[in-house]
Amino acid sequence: MKPTGRDVDPQDRVFGQRVQKLRKEQGRTQAEFAAALGKTSSWMSQVERGIQPVQRMDLLQQIADGLGVSVQQLRPDAEGSGPAQHPAPLSLSNDLDETRRLISGHPALHILLADSGPGPEVSRSIEALRKDVNDLWELTHAAQMAQVSALAVELLPELERAVRAEPNKAQPELFLLLSRAYQALSAAFVRQDEADAAWVAADRAIFAAERSGDPLHVCAGVFRMTHAFVRLRSLGQAEHAAQIAIDALKAQSDRPPQALSVLGALHLALALVHARAGARTEAKEEIAEARLIAAELGENRNDFNLEFGPVNVEIQAVSIAVDLxxxxxxxxxxxxxxxxxxxxxxxxxxxxxxxxxxxxxRHGGEALDCLLRAEALAPETIQTHQAARAAIRELVLVAGANASHALLELADRADALD
Structure with missing residues (x-):
């Protein structure tokens, strides 16, 4: 996991401050500079605060080039910057950047172009692969994004090879595992505000779920895609995707608990879409539909890693009410x-x-207490969520000169005032 503000390496902090100073001298925002590097604003924010170490020489060179300075000026302790230098090992603190690169191309083109003959061998059992997919979801729910990336860059290529190598009888199970892995990545990308990557991952999850023969996993993939569309601010597409899946599920005469879970989750997703569009009546109608389904279920479940049930419906109702x-x-x-x-x-x-x-x-003390407790449970929620950063910024502006040290430190960690 990333270091906290209390155990940041001093050299990383100094490096980040130097990057920030040079960037600001050029009149560039974090978002502009991050985009020029092909990175996210949250990643750039973490670099400048010293909690995202930059250990690879090629990345260090890229940042220096972007700022128009030499590597030695940017980081005097660097051991050279010529083309003969080999990149240092990739740090786990690179979050999802490596996974983003992994899914940017065709997942198994080398297999498709291989000469005819026996397919690639699968080195591990389906049971072992299933355990890794379950672990991937556990890490995603825990918001441990560096570990998500480390596992995904090993697991996804293996799954992509396996679905092309195994006999037909094993393929449905392998495609289902592949779908679940891509769904986990889509959820992780959404939480880090990497909406375009979330869309790609959700699309691959839907395709793999269809190949598995499990239509409910297709619908779960649509749920992930809906959230990607919301983050992309493509609310029309988000509404269409969710509504099509809802209509298809409602047309079924028999809906087991797993189907009710995904149907309820889709109503919650549609409520979010309407809330973001300012459609108060429609948003509340979708929450009411989800409440009815949760009452029919009568318990909190985690089908398709959706965590749907009576409590989660009310959590989403809280979020919708705040948005409205x-x-x-x-x-x-x-x-x-x-x-x-x-x-x-x-x-x-x-x-x-x-x-x-x-x-x-304007309950400043209570607001700060809740946000600090949220950060302790899931730091990524506070550090990457725009709504959280907006709330922190508002608290600082309202407090003015009376802003507490704890609030200012939180604002710094979330980069809410840049």
């Missing part, structure tokens, strides 16, 4: 919830939204 500016309603719902049984990511999301609601009501 109904802070009082959000607090009434959220403060009565017990989310202990859900993942750290879900618990962190509830606390973040309660913090946003308190901020809307």
């Amino acid at each position: 500016g109904d802070a009082g309603e959000a607090l009434d719902i959220g403060l009565a919830l017990d989310a202990e049984g859900l993942s750290p990511e879900r618990q962190g999301r509830l606390l973040m939204d309660l913090g946003r609601a308190h901020a809307q009501r």
Whole structure:
């Protein structure tokens, strides 16, 4: 995991401050400079705060070139920068960048172009691959993105080879594992605001699910794609994707609990779409539909890693209420919830939204407390979520000269004031 503000390497902190100083002298925003490097704003923010070490010489050279300085000027402790230098081993703290590169091309083109003959051998059993996919989801729910990337860059190529190498009888199970792995990546990319990569991963998840013969996993993939569209601000596409899947599921005469889970989750996704569009009535109608389905289920489940159930519906209701500016309603719902049984990511999301609601009501102390507790549970939720950063920025502006040290430190960690 990334180091916290208390154990950042001093050299990384000094390096980050130097990058920030040079960038600002050129009048460039973090977003502009990050885009020029092919990186995300959140990654650039982490570099400048010293919590994202830059250890690869090729990446160090790229940053120096982007700033118009030499590597030695940028990092005097670097051991040379000529073309003969070999990149240092990739650090796990590169988050999802390596995984993003992995899914940017065809996943198994070398196999398709290989000469005719026996297919590639599968080195591990389906049971071992299934365990890795389960681990990938565990890491995603825990928001441990560096570990997600480290596992994914090994697992995805292996799964892509396996679905092309195994006999037909094993292929459905392997395609299902491949779909689940891509769904986990889509969820992870959404949480890091990498919406275009989330879209690619969701699309591959849907294709693999269809090949597996499991239509409910296809619908779960559509849920992931809907969230990618929301992050892309393509609300029309998000609404269309979710509604098509909802209509198809409702047309089924028999809906087992797993189908109810994905149907309810899609209603929640559609509620988010309407809330982002400012369609208050439609958003509340979708929440009401999800509540009915959750009541029919009668329990909190985790089918398709959706964590759907009565508690998660109310967590989403809190978020929707805050998005619509109904802070009082959000607090009434959220403060009565017990989310202990859900993942750290879900618990962190509830606390973040309660913090946003308190901020809307100008409850500065309560807002800060909720946001700090959310950060302790799921740091990525606070560091990469635009709504969280906006709430922190508002708290600092309202407090003015009376802003507490804890609030200013949180704003610095979330890069909310840049």
